[in-house]
Amino acid sequence: MGGSKSEHNLINADGKTRFDGRALDELRPLSIQAGVLKRADGSAYVEWGSNKVLAAVYGPREVHPRHLQNPARAIVQARYNMASFSVSERKRPGPDRRSQEISKIISEAFTSVVFVEQFPRTTVDVFMEVLQADAGTRCAGLTAASVALADAGVPMRDIVPSVASGKVEDRVVCDLNKEEDTCGSADVPCAILPRTGEFLLLQMDGHLTYDELMLAMEYNKRAAKKINEVQKEALRRKYSIITLQDNVISEQPPAAPPGVPPEATELPPPEGGA
Amino acid sequence: MENDVVSDLKREYINRMLAERKRLDGRTPEETRPVDVQTGVVTSAAGSARVKWGDTDVMVGVMVEQGTPFPDTPDRGVLVTNAELIPMASPYFEAGPPRPESIEFARVVDRGIREAQTIDLAKMCVTPREKVYITYVDMHVLDFGGNLFDAGLLGAMMALHTAVVPAKRHGNGEDFKLPVQHYPISITSAKLDGGLIVDPNLDEERVAQCRLTVTTDENGDIRAMQKGLVGKLTFEEIQAAIQNSQRCGAELRRKLGLGVK
Numbered sequence: 001m002g003g004s005k006s007e008h009n010l011i012n013a014d015g016k017t018r019f020d021g022r023a024l025d026e027l028r029p030l031s032i033q034a035g036v037l038k039r040a041d042g043s044a045y046v047e048w049g050s051n052k053v054l055a056a057v058y059g060p061r062e063v064h065p066r067h068l069q070n071p072a073r074a075i076v077q078a079r080y081n082m083a084s085f086s087v088s089e090r091k092r093p094g095p096d097r098r099s100q101e102i103s104k105i106i107s108e109a110f111t112s113v114v115f116v117e118q119f120p121r122t123t124v125d126v127f128m129e130v131l132q133a134d135a136g137t138r139c140a141g142l143t144a145a146s147v148a149l150a151d152a153g154v155p156m157r158d159i160v161p162s163v164a165s166g167k168v169e170d171r172v173v174c175d176l177n178k179e180e181d182t183c184g185s186a187d188v189p190c191a192i193l194p195r196t197g198e199f200l201l202l203q204m205d206g207h208l209t210y211d212e213l214m215l216a217m218e219y220n221k222r223a224a225k226k227i228n229e230v231q232k233e234a235l236r237r238k239y240s241i242i243t244l245q246d247n248v249i250s251e252q253p254p255a256a257p258p259g260v261p262p263e264a265t266e267l268p269p270p271e272g273g274a
Numbered sequence: 275m276e277n278d279v280v281s282d283l284k285r286e287y288i289n290r291m292l293a294e295r296k297r298l299d300g301r302t303p304e305e306t307r308p309v310d311v312q313t314g315v316v317t318s319a320a321g322s323a324r325v326k327w328g329d330t331d332v333m334v335g336v337m338v339e340q341g342t343p344f345p346d347t348p349d350r351g352v353l354v355t356n357a358e359l360i361p362m363a364s365p366y367f368e369a370g371p372p373r374p375e376s377i378e379f380a381r382v383v384d385r386g387i388r389e390a391q392t393i394d395l396a397k398m399c400v401t402p403r404e405k406v407y408i409t410y411v412d413m414h415v416l417d418f419g420g421n422l423f424d425a426g427l428l429g430a431m432m433a434l435h436t437a438v439v440p441a442k443r444h445g446n447g448e449d450f451k452l453p454v455q456h457y458p459i460s461i462t463s464a465k466l467d468g469g470l471i472v473d474p475n476l477d478e479e480r481v482a483q484c485r486l487t488v489t490t491d492e493n494g495d496i497r498a499m500q501k502g503l504v505g506k507l508t509f510e511e512i513q514a515a516i517q518n519s520q521r522c523g524a525e526l527r528r529k530l531g532l533g534v535k
Contacts, residue, residue, distance in 0.1 A: 037417045038329050039364050052316065054416060056362035064368075079369055081360065084412040085319035085335020093358055093412065095369070127362040129414070131333060132316040 006183040011169045018168070020177060025219050027163070027175045027226065032144070032234035034151045040127075042152025044234065046144040049177055050134035052086075055144035057152040060122035074119035078106040078126040080141050086133040102138045109142065109191050109200040115155040124154055135181035136164045142191050142201065147231050151238065157193070159235075160200060161227035164189035165216040172212050174219040188216045192224040280480040285467075288481055292468030299328075299475060306461070306473040306522050309428065311530060313436045321437025321452065325429040328475055329419025331363075334429035335412045336437045338452070340444045343399070343406040351398020352408040355384035357415070357426065364418040382460070382500045383413065383427045386489035390458035390497040392434060397453040400446055407439060409452070420476035423487045423500075427460045431532065457533030458497050459523040460489040463515035465505055472518045486512065488519035492533035 010019045017023055028049035037043035040056035063069045080102040084093045095103070106126070114124055126149065128141035142162035150159055165174045167186035176184060186206025190199055208216065288298060295303055307328030316322045319335035343350060357380035359367045372380075387393070398407040411433070413426045437452035464474035464482040474482055483505025489498040496516060501507065507515075527533055 037331070037362070038419065039417050040362060043362075050317065054362065058361075058365050061365070079361065081369075083316075083333070083335060083358075083414050084356070084410070085316055085322060085337055088318050090337040090339055090410055090412075093356060094371075125361065127360065129360060129362055129416070131414075132318050 004182050006179060009169065010180055010183060011171050011173075015171070018173060019179070024171055025174045025222070027223055028177060030227065030230055032147055032230050034147050034234045034238040040148070040152070042148045042150070042154070044144045044147035044151060046140050046147075048134075048136065048140045048143070049175075050132060051130070051137055051140040052132040053137060053140040053144050054129045054131060055141060055148040056127045056129075057124065057145070057148045057154065058127075059124040059152070060119040060154070061125070063121065063123045068123070069121045072120055073116040074114065074122045074124055076107050076110045076114055076116065076124045076126065078103050078110060078128065078145065080106060080128045080130075080138060082130040082133060082137065086130045086137075102141075105201055105203070106138065106142055106145070109160065110145070110149070112200055113146075113157045113160055113193065114149065115157070118155060124149070133178075135176050135178040136189070139163050139189050139191070143227055143231065147234055150231075150235055158195045159228060159231050160191050160193060161224040161231060162189065162191035162201065163220050163223040163227060165219040165223070167206060167208055167212060167216070172208075172215045172219065174223050186212070186216070188213065188220065190217065190220040190224070192221060194225060194228040197221060280477060284477060285481045288478060289466055289468035292466055292471065297471065298477065303469060303471045304518060304521075306424075306526075307475065309425075309526065309529075311428070311432050313432050319433070319437075320440055321433040321435070323429045323432035323436070325425050325432065327419075327421065327425035327428065328473070329417065330421060330425045331415075331417035331419070332422065332425045332429045333414045333416055334426070334433040335410075335414070336430075336433040336452070337410045337412070338437070338439045339408050339410065340400065340405055340446075341408045342404065343402075347395075349399045349402040349406075350395040351393065351406045353384070353388060353393060353395070353411070354408060355380050355387065355411045355413070355430070357383070357413045359415050359418075359422075363415040367415075367418065378500075378502070379422050379426060380413070382423050382487055382498070383411070383430055385498040385500070386427045386458045386460050387411065387430060387434070390456045390489065390491045392431070392454055392456050392458060394453035394455045398439075400444075409434075409437075418476070420479040421462050421473050424460050424462050424473065427458065427489065428526070431457060431459065432530070435532065457492045457527055458489045459519075459526055459532070460487050460498070461519035461522045462487040463511075463518050465507060465511060470511055470514055470518075472522060486515040488516050490516075490519050490523045492527055494520045494524065 042057040139162035146160040168184040191201035310326040321336040359376040464485045484503040
């Protein structure tokens with residue numbers, strides 16, 4: 001946690017709202033789109049606050065190098081990467097220690113949801129690319145990657161949402177934005193299995209009392225449910241069944257049935273007039 | 275670019291169609307794919323663009339930082355071009371240190387920008403011999419559908435064209451528009467058994483003998499060229515590739531309002 005000082009208060013005087021206008025337990029705007037890339041087996045795009053994150057999935061496919069193969073199950077290899085232009089001070093391209101750690105814990109989180117035992121000797125590759133960063137990028141990446149896995153048709157126990165809560169000026173708040181993240185005093189990122197409420201990823205840094213930590217995790221649990229709804233809806237939009245609404249194929253109205261004099265047919269009113 | 279193979283059937287089919295001046299995606303041999311450009315796609319960068327060129331999807335971010343000039347150009351800004359073929363974009367791209375393919379890609383685009391004197395680097399000097407602006411052009415390939423070079427340079431141009439130098443952040447007075455003075459565009463032609471085509475898509479690229487990338491400026495002058503792959507080109511084929519580049523480049527520039535007087 002940065003410990004840098006903000007120029008203004010991050011919690012408003014009422015103690016119930018934040019500088020960006022959100023309530024303490026309110027999420028930033030979130031939108032998810034499934035199936036955005038052509039080449040990948042599955043993909044998803046997430047905009048969350050000012051985060052813009054793309055995820056792609058390949059596999060199950062052959063493992064390279066071969067010695068990583070597991071004869072009993074598939075391995076899940078996640079790669080979290082930040083684009084050099086995703087932050088205002090250019091980030092040196094390529095993996096650093098932070099992104100390697102994030103990649104590792106996300107790989108582990110997904111290994112427990114994917115039915116890895118069905119695909120021995122293969123790998124499921126999950127790529128997350130942060131195009132614009134605004135705090136909570138690992139959560140946005142994981143949220144996008146879950147949708148991409150489903151889009152790729154990889155059998156899973158559930159679609160996993162992820163979110164971070166934390167502490168800003170003595171208040172526990174949900175879904176930190178960049179300023180809250182750098183000036184706040186704690187950050188608790190989680191990934192939660194919606195069906196059981198189990199945590200697949202849990203990290204914490206900063207300073208929280210036990211009660212504060214419980215509240216942050218409670219916020220995360222509730223937020224995860226909401227995020228999961230958006231994930232599922234994004235998939236439904238891509239794979240929904242469209243029903244034919246107008247079954248009539250002729251452009252003209254059908255001819256009047258025999259026996260009814262043609263004069264009796266009512267003409268539609270002329271266009272534009274009442 | 276990709277080390278996978280194309281079936282003989284498809285190879286033959288592509289070439290047989292080309293003999294009748296037809297292509298699998300319905301284009302004529304001289305036609306480029308539709309191009310869609312969005313600018314200002316990330317606010318963290320000084321300038322950014324996302325180019326969808328056929329099935330190829332490239333994102334480019336331009337960032338301007340402060341640094342020391344090269345000793346031999348003490349009063350000029352510095353340009354650094356970098357390309358990332360991230361494994362998201364194709365089943366054949368791998369993470370890790372840059373491979374020859376991405377180095378060639380970055381260098382061909384860099385040469386186009388540099389040789390066309392796209393950026394007025396004299397205006398990118400803060401204090402001679404001490405402080406200049408370094409312009410980083412970072413290209414990120416998101417979806418690989420063939421012909422990266424042209425999509426990459428176009429993305430770089432659109433990002434540069436819309437970039438603002440964050441002078442205030444570096445304590446050098448007011449922000450200003452990045453001084454772009456020329457508009458290079460590259461168009462790649464590929465040589466197949468069946469003849470020369472403009473803007474190869476993924477399948478065409480796989481069966482190509484070789485390719486020639488020609489970068490022209492807004493006057494139709496040639497600023498950079500790069501032949502790639504193992505095949506040979508005749509003088510006539512080179513001429514045709516240059517003319518393709520001039521014609522398609524002018525068309526694109528007009529469509530996007532780049533350097534049109």
